[in-house]
Amino acid sequence: AYQEYVRKTPKSKQFAEEARKVMPGGVTANIKAFDPYPIVMQRGNGAYLYDLDGNEYIDYLLSYGALMLGHGHPAIKQAIQTQMEQEGTFLFGTPHRLEVEMGRKIQSLYPSMEMIRYTNSGTEATLLAIRMAYAYTGKHKIAKFEGHYHGGYDQVLLSVNPTLSEAGPAHAPKSLIESKGVDPYHAEHTVILPFNNLEAVADILRQRKDEIAAVMMEPIQGGFIPADRAFMTGLRKLTEELGILLIFDEVKTGFRLGLGGAQSIFQVKPDLTTLGKVVGGGFPVGIIGGKKDILMQSAPTSSSDVFDSSQSHKSSAKDVLFHSGTYNGHPTILAAGLATIEVLEKEIDHVLAVTEQLKEGIRKLFAKYGIAMQTVGMGSIFNVVITEEEEISNYRDLQKSNFALRKELDYYLLASGIYTKPLNRYSMATVHGAKEVERTLEAYEGALSKLI
């Protein structure tokens, strides 16, 4: 499979050599590197990406789920252009119309987000959520689930992808640091919980309720392993009872599970929610929202709350939760995001239906070739998990799957024009339709017939 990949992508190979002289590993996000070198894209259009060698791909990575209207959607282009032309600037540096328009839209789709603040990425949104939880509860530890990702900073870059031999027992996972340079303090400070195991979670939370400010979770792990419904409602009850906040990180699931995210599907109301990806229409954004009294901690009470060297009486600043950012609520990005939501309001059912068609087609082909597998996921994201297991309900179940075979399959698929990063999940967009599903299934059939 590798050979065909290399044969078709000589210009990507050459580019990678140059890129490695400029950026460590030739990439500017570690996740974007893979062996022997990543494909370098040159152009996108709708559901398609085109690489330096002119190969065409149906894109199922969609920038890690961010592009739910595909590449270069005309409605987004138009919205950006109109915003810039009519308002004449890229950035006001003051409050403006679109902050409130987007805010109202979020409030209507996510009723738990009574008030919101903007950030520039999902990472910044979860970081702010933690500060808000600390301030609100007066406690200073966060609990997160094994295998869940919330951004690359020290408080949460723990046990996202741990080596199981070091990770401790399933019912009480250890907190494992996953990067050089992380202060070991955080392994002591961040509590790791087992996903979809309410009994074990209850034991840990009850024991440490006086230290833990909040449980942060991806309602759907990695965007594709759903929380069990009873687990989710149980966890909501338990956290309420123990005085621990519940934070839904819906950076991936927001707008993708349904317009109202996982919370509308599960009918569970978190205290805080973070959004990102889709709501930026392809541009960097994050939103945090939740209960009014939690968000209101960051409301400045007077100009003296703002860090400004010209102010002589800054003492009240410590009573206000600090949140700032030059680009927060960027007008051009919010225009792109609002245009995205408008299109999705009309077309999300199409995306969900096409996702089901593709999943079913893939399952049928694996069955035809006698390979046990599951399509794991809800809404518009799923993963192809080659496994004999009956149920994939957490990180440890997933580790029992056949990653080697899946990887080989992915290189065959790349060589036949189906793009996702090897081992990554599939994200769907409004621009995927019957034609793309058909081509994808043909490629699968070709790959599987060679693999068997």
Ligand code: PMP
């Ligand atoms: N939370 C989740 C659930 C995510 O999937 C991601 C990004 N993959 C983040 C947070 C971080 O978002 P960003 O990359 O925009 O900082």
